[in-house]
Structures are given as structure tokens and as C-alpha cells.
Amino acid sequence: MANKKEKVVEQYAEALLAYGSDQDSFDSLLADLKVVNDVVAKNPKLTALLSAQTISEEDQVSLLDTLTKGANQGVVNLTKILLSHHHFALFGAVVNRFFELYQQSQGIESVVITSAVAVDDNQKERLAKAFQKQSGAKKVEATYTVDPELVAGVSMQSKSILIDGSLKTKIAKLKAELLG
Numbered sequence: 001m002a003n004k005k006e007k008v009v010e011q012y013a014e015a016l017l018a019y020g021s022d023q024d025s026f027d028s029l030l031a032d033l034k035v036v037n038d039v040v041a042k043n044p045k046l047t048a049l050l051s052a053q054t055i056s057e058e059d060q061v062s063l064l065d066t067l068t069k070g071a072n073q074g075v076v077n078l079t080k081i082l083l084s085h086h087h088f089a090l091f092g093a094v095v096n097r098f099f100e101l102y103q104q105s106q107g108i109e110s111v112v113i114t115s116a117v118a119v120d121d122n123q124k125e126r127l128a129k130a131f132q133k134q135s136g137a138k139k140v141e142a143t144y145t146v147d148p149e150l151v152a153g154v155s156m157q158s159k160s161i162l163i164d165g166s167l168k169t170k171i172a173k174l175k176a177e178l179l180g
Contacts, residue, residue, distance in 0.1 A: 009090055012078065013097035017105065019074045026102065032071040036079070037095045039067065051089040107138030111158040116150040116166065131156045134163060 020029045040047055046067075050060055060083055068076045082088045103110065113127050124144060132140045135158065147155075151167040 005090065005093075008087060009093045009097050012082070012087075012090070012094040013101055016074060016078055016094070016098045017101045019077075020102070021105075023074065025072060025074065028072040029074050030099075030102070032068075032075045033095050033098065036068060036071060036075055037092060040091055047089055047091065050083060051086070053086075103141075108141055109135050109137035109139070109158050109161075110141045110143070111135075111156050111161075112143050112145060113154060113156050114145045114147045114150065114166075115154045116146070116148055116152050118146050119144065127154060127156070131158075131161075131163065135161050 016029075020026045023029075046063075049055060050063065061080070064076075064079050064083060068079055078094065079088070079091065082091055082094070102108075109131070111128075111131050113124075113131070115127075119127065124142065128140045128142045131137075131142070134156075149168060151171070153166040153168075153170075155166050155169070156163040
């Protein structure tokens with residue numbers, strides 16, 4: 001069953017990516033998808049209402065029209081197609097997969113950069129550039145966090161790459177060498 005859902009999610013996400021490419025509308029598509037997805041994620045009853053067949057189709061469409069008013073036509077179309085095929089519960093998964101496909105197509109690498117102490121904007125820029133150079137990504141979207149347990153240094157983690165220059169890890173490796 002999960003495999004069927006994954007296939008459906010993949011098909012919708014790929015179709016949305018093709019739409020964005022054909023329409024050359026990725027900026028508005030991305031922004032509007034984020035807004036609608038945030039509203040849907042924060043209101044699980046909305047998904048339940050649009051997924052259940054307890055209200056009329058007209059009421060569901062009216063609810064979607066309100067939700068997507070002024071949004072990119074791709075977002076409007078996606079929500080209506082998901083609703084008409086009784087797949088609205090997959091909306092969040094479709095949006096997440098679309099974001100992944102979009103990033104892959106654009107050579108964008110998402111990375112979480114964790115440091116022992118807060119870093120300023122200049123340091124953030126240098127860290128992102130260092131990760132970009134190491135990963136070969138065209139663009140890096142970095143999220144910054146602070147973890148005092150690192151003691152010193154930074155750790156950079158994406159889906160496929162880990163660069164750990166933290167003192168915590170160096171101490172753990174040294175301890176393992178000494179004891180092992």
C-alpha cells in the first residue's frame with residue numbers, strides 16, 4: 001500500500017515540476033506552495049474535511065477556492081486534482097517531494113550547519129561557501145543551529161554529506177583510538 005502512495009506522490013510531484021518548468025513560474029509556485037502547505041499542516045481538520053466525503057463536493061471546492069485564492073494556478077490545479085481523485089491527504093507529501101525534485105533539478109543542496117556558538121552573517125556566508133565547494137552544489141540553502149555540546153567547531157549535514165569538524169567528534173575519535 002505504501003508503495004502505491006509513493007508512486008502517486010511521485011507522479012503528482014513530477015507533474016508539478018514539469019508545470020513549473022513549462023510555465024517558468026517557479027518563484028510564485030514555490031512561495032504559494034509553502035503558504036498553502038503551512039496552512040494545511042497547521043490545520044489537520046482541514047485535510048480530514050477535504051479527504052472525507054462527509055461534505056458535498058461543492059463545499060469542498062468552495063473551501064479549496066478560499067484556501068488557494070490568489071495562488072499560482074499550479075497550486076490551485078494541484079489541490080483540485082488531488083481532491084477530485086480523493087488524494088488530498090497526500091498534499092503535504094506531494095509538496096515535500098516536489099521541493100526535493102526542484103532542489104535536485106536546480107543543483108540546490110540543503111544543509112544544516114551546527115556550531116558550538118552563534119555565528120555572525122559573515123561566518124555564515126563563509127560556512128555556506130565552504131560546504132558548497134565541498135559538495136559541488138550550484139547553490140546551498142543553509143539552516144544554522146547552535147549546539148554547545150560540540151565544544152568548538154562546526155558540523156555540516158545534508159542528505160548525502162556530513163562534514164564534522166567539531167571538537168566533540170575529534171575527542172571521541174581520539175578516545176576510541178586510545179582505548180581501542
